[in-house]
Amino acid sequence: MKGIFKKQPAIFLGLMITAVFLVLNIVRIDFLDALELKFYDIRMGHREVPAGSEDIVIVDIDDSSIDKLGGWPWPRALITRCIETLHQAGPRLIGLNVIYSEPQESSGLKQLDLLMALIRQEQSRSGERILRAMTTARNELDNDSKLADALRTAGNVVLPVFLKESAVVADGRKETDPDIIAQSLDAAENETGQGAHSNEITLPIPPFFKAARGVGHVNLAYDVDGKVRRDALIYRYRDLYIPSFPLKIATLSMDISNSQIQAVPGETVRLSPDITIPLTQASEMLVSFRGAEGTFKRYSFFDVINNKIPSDIFRGKIVLISPSAAGIMNPLTTPVSGRMSTGEFTANAIWSILNKQFVRQPSWDRMAGFGMIAFIGLLTAFVLPRMRAVLSGLTFIGLVGLLLGSAFYLFVSEGLWMQITYPFLQLILGYIGVASLNFLVTESDKEKVEGESAETNRMLGLSFQSQGMLDMAFDKLRKVPVDDEMKAVLYNLALDYERKRQFNKAASVYEYIEGHDPEYRGVAERKSKLIQASETMVFGDNFLTGGTAGNDPLLSTGTGTRPTLGRYEIQKQLGKGAMGVVYLGMDPRINRTTAIKTFRFADDFEPEEAEKMKQKFFREAESAGTLSHPNIVTIYDAGDEQDLAYIAMEFLDGEDLQKYTKKKNLMPMRKVIDCVADIAEGLDYAHERGIVHRDIKPANVMILKSGVIKITDFGIARITASSQTQTGVVKGTPHYMSPEQISGKKVDGRSDIFSLGTMLFQMLTGELPFRGDSPAALMHQIMNVRQPDPRKANPRILKPLVAIIDKALEKDRSRRYQRAIHMAHHLRALGKKIDEVIARKKVSDQA
Incomplete structure (x- = not known):
């Protein structure tokens, strides 16, 4: 085994992974099975749903009904009223998903029964009259009898039973109630699939049981992840087979009697020549869900008993009366919904049977899994390692697509559930393992070649240096023998370190050169200067003392290198x-x-x-x-x-506009108009692209020697604001900030317009519109006090220009210019009128 691992590690790894997954496919792991169920849910959500008729309606005992009719359990008179109302509407079948296993407690009935017993002992005429009156009163109080009468009158109500799962099945057909035997199914013996079994059954009270059209169990089958995907169509009770609630409703709706149903536990339930339901080994039907929560029509119980729902809604339909209110029935987690009521789950199961929408898990699924694991194992151990990296990757992608695609297609189109989680994970782990081994072997061979080839190391070092990866370059160049040519290469590398202000590393390169040639181009002297420069650096502040550029941390290299x-x-x-x-x-x-x-x-x-x-x-x-x-x-x-x-x-070859905000340096009004219009047009261009400047002020606007206006520091203002917030220090006085900017609201382009209005006011008057003795006073002015009339400071300002300033400095941004281009248009129009007036005046003067 060790020899195989040394010579062919990919084969060894592929076989080991295969062996592990073969074992896992036998013992099964809940976590991996839960992954398979996740993929099952995805496939279920993509099944094509046939356009069936709306045959199933739910009467929902919901939170609203509980609020209006009182807490649960309700008096059975309310259920009686609902059954009677539905019966009048003429439904095909009614499924009442509430188990009444005990008679309704009534202290009044008990007292009446005691009094009636005493009166019977007296046997007098007056006693007989009183007895008849009390009998009438008792009948009025007996809600169980009324509900039994309603069930009997309707004649089409199916009731639920509940079975407690047992470890061992008792043999006791003769001891079982004949009525239960009548409700059971005949099933063929099958040792391979029996499903759940029980010795205890919870039934409705006898009057209800005898009045019902049929009964079915409501036991739920939960998967390892807590979701409900199955309905146990047949449940073994002693040596009987009880049909599920959905199966009973579906068969009665199709007029199929118990004697017509042929059941083989763990295989199939055959209802008719054209309806055969496939079962899992646990005798469960995989429910094909018609849709998510709310797919079936639901009506509130309260609305039904109060005749707020038209009777045509229920005529000829299967009506399910089922609770969904909190505290009565917990919602179910299903493949298509995280909060599905029991009634909706029952409706989906019935719909699956009526529309022959079945999902089948074949008996040979486990063996197919073994076959796929073996095939993938041979592929990853013997085929993929011999392929080139690209071909191996394409083969892997093709296999993944084939595995997922075929499983998806078979499920969605054919209703066939093939479990692929184990072979799929084996394929991924096997490919990663093989690819990693091949990479490690390749890298190992590559390092060996690099160690033997000085030219390769030199080329790699130069390549790394050209890309700015200086540390990697030095690592490669040190493996090359040092000759005159290499000294020049290393010297240039040291200069690059200097330019990057990595003085210690530059000194290390000079020291390496010095070890081979101490006289080469003054490397010893340069090394000493760099060590001295690095020792004078205060690393915490990135600050250099002395040097050729004073206190500038970037220019103070001390070696003359740019x-x-x-x-x-x-x-x-x-x-x-x-x-x-x-x-x-x-x-x-x-x-x-x-x-x-x-x-x-x-x-x-x-x-x-x-x-x-x-x-x-x-x-x-x-x-x-x-x-x-x-x-x-x-x-x-x-x-x-x-x-x-x-x-x-x-x-930019020019100066900022700060100079032109002083009274002695004010620009001509006509030039100010053009400058501010240019700024507004630039701002509007940025605003249209979702970018707000946030710091428009004279210092951030340049006027070039050519007269062109340039806005600077776009994108910088947000960073500066964050820095000020972080340090708790306001850098500069916020004279140009908008009210919304001061109050911390989200700003848009209109904030820049306010700042531009402040700037226009200052460039025309040499004064700021808002001033204060402190930042707090200034902010109060900006947010609450109207700006002064600029003509008080400069009477030559035109009235239309005052209107432009006033609109730009509106406190309420909804009344301000909504776009900077509108402000620019007004300024351009005003400038044009001024030019026309000047032109007419020149003509008049010449005349």
């Missing part, structure tokens, strides 16, 4: 923001100048939160990267490296 972020070379620092630094970068692939904005989430967040914020950052950057508009800065790329996340964007 750092990189991703593929971008960092040229210099452009400025600092709330969450990071902005650098001038260069994309060497296409020689394009870019602005690189960096973010340090580790500074403000715990490690887990920092990772979540980084993921959120990339989602926002991805959204912003989809925007392509002349007035929105273009996002080229986003990435992260060590402790830095970054966005590469269009480099």
